[in-house]
Amino acid sequence: MLCRRCKEKAEIYLKRHNTAFCSNCFRIYYSEQVKRNVKREKMFKPKDRILVVVSGGKDSMALWHILLKLGYNVTGMYINLGISAYSDRSQEVVEKFSQANNAPVIIKNIEKEYGFSIPALAREIRRSTCSLCGTIKRYLFNKVAQDGGFDAVATGHNLDDEAATLLGNVLSWQEGYLARQSPVLPSTHPKLVKKVKPLFTLTERENLAYVLFNGIEFIHEECPHALGASSILYKEILNKLEDESPGTKQRFLTNFYKKGRKFFEKYSEPVKLNECKICGQVTTSEICSFCRIRLMVEKKKADSILQEGDGFNL
Ligand code: SF4
Ligand code: ZN
Incomplete structure (x- = not known):
């Protein structure tokens, strides 16, 4: 099969366009797209x-x-x-x-x-x-x-x-x-x-x-x-x-x-967009999902520190 543009040996066949390209002409096709x-x-x-x-x-x-x-x-x-x-x-x-x-x-x-x-x-x-x-x-x-x-x-x-x-x-x-x-x-x-x-x-x-x-x-x-x-x-x-x-x-x-x-x-x-009360990024609620995730992570860390403390006191 030959390249549609330069008629050299084709390296890729594009079935949906029923056409084939050598690697150089394929690069041209790609960049044009x-x-x-x-x-x-x-x-x-x-x-x-x-x-x-x-x-x-x-x-x-x-x-x-x-x-x-x-x-x-x-x-x-x-x-x-x-x-x-x-x-x-x-x-x-x-x-x-x-x-x-x-x-x-x-x-x-x-x-x-x-x-x-x-x-x-x-x-x-x-x-x-x-x-x-x-x-x-x-x-x-x-x-x-x-x-x-x-x-x-x-x-x-x-x-x-x-x-x-x-x-x-x-x-x-x-x-x-x-x-x-x-x-x-x-x-x-x-x-x-x-x-x-x-x-x-x-x-x-x-x-x-x-x-x-x-x-x-x-x-x-x-x-x-x-x-x-x-x-x-x-x-x-x-x-x-x-x-x-x-x-x-x-x-x-x-x-x-x-x-x-x-x-x-x-x-x-x-949708009504607000600015997150913590980070200022756009959100549909008061606090954005990212800050809610971070708050959750911080709470979990604090809880585990407290639990370790309890164990120590016992
Ligand atoms: Fe994509 Fe992997 Fe992230 Fe899932 S976890 S969205 S597959 S990068
Ligand atoms: Zn935020």
Whole structure:
């Protein structure tokens, strides 16, 4: 098979476009897709400061690399969640990339800064690890972006992620989530930074090809807590449909944006936003979820000190 652009030997076949590329022309296709997404969806302007959320996985490493290559003003941000060896290995990958590419990065370590790891705290307060992790990550990415004066937070969500989220929301008719699903989440409060997904039209396989063709190191394994997540099942189902009918995922997502989402707009009533009485970050209640978690951790620590004291007195 030959590359569609240069007619040299092709290295990747994209079934949904019925087209093949050599590695050089694939890089051009990939970068055109990202440029088009950023421009068409008005994600950010050339001089904007972008905070890129990096996990060490292929998608976020591809995003970091392509935005740097396109000349955007980009800073990476990595959070070490304290998830055993997985977190340490992914931090190593992120630090190596930052050094090799002279790319600025902000590293946060939950355990060192706040005194708990995500899995240990989830067990302690009997909450699902992923929901706790999501709350903490959302809080920190927004806070760091806002404190640092960034114009947007960019994540590596790809076409497979977005189509799986859409399928999940449709299966349970989550009207509010359907109304808000978008490659751009605009800022609705001066302390909320805009969120963007420049890779939303590129598949996991295309991101994998991009990192391999560019020799970018990435962490191959998934977070151990991702096992059993319903999004994985939705992705498998969508992959089966895609095999039978190439282009299904893209049609499902882009036609939802073009034709379907408008029917849910009435469900996206603006919620009243307050500033947290402790940290000042945006919340729908008086104290934000992050500060409530921290208060809970401090209370547990104080209780255990008191219990030890009781034992000593006895
Ligand atoms: Fe966090 Fe769950 Fe994702 Fe792991 S799989 S990074 S615990 S949200
Ligand atoms: Zn707070």
